[in-house]
Amino acid sequence: MTNEKRAELLVQKYGFDFDEISKGEIRNLIEQEIECFQEGSSEYIRVLCGYLFCLGNIADVPLLEKAKHGINFDVGCMIDQEWIGSLKNGGAENESIRSRNEIIDSFVAYYKDFTADADDGDEWGGSMFSTSLFDD
Secondary structure (H helix, E strand, O other), X not given: OOHHHXXXXXXXXXXXXXXXXXXXXXXXXXHHHHHOOXXXXXXXXXXXXXXXXXXXXXXXXXHHHHHHHHOOHHHHHHOOHHHHHHHHOXXXXXXXXXXXXXXXXXXXXXXXXXXXOOOOOOOOOOOOXXXXXXXX
C-alpha cells in the first residue's frame, strides 16, 4: 500500500473532529513510522504530524522535530516548520507564523477531500504495512 493511500485511509478513519481523535494513538503511529519508515511519498507521516499539531501543544514539539529531522530530507521538507513554531509560541500569529486556527483550517481544507493518486502497480502489495489501524 502506498503512503498516499495510507494517508487517504487515515483521513477517512479519523476525520477532523479533533475532540474525538486520540492524541496518544497519533503519537504512537508517528513513533512507529519513525522507527519503520516506509519509503515513497512522505504524505502519510505528514498527515500524522498534521494531526498531532492540531491536537497538540508544546510538549509535542520534540516528536514533531524528531519526525521532521530524523528520517530523511524529503520527510523534513513535508513536515511544516510552521506547525512546530506555532506549538512553541502557543499558537500566536507573528510575521512568519499564521495563527493556530488559520493553520488548522488550512490543514483541514487540504486534506478534507484528499485522495491518493492512482495506483500503478504498488510494489509493496500491502505487505510492508501491518497495523490494526486499517482493520476496521
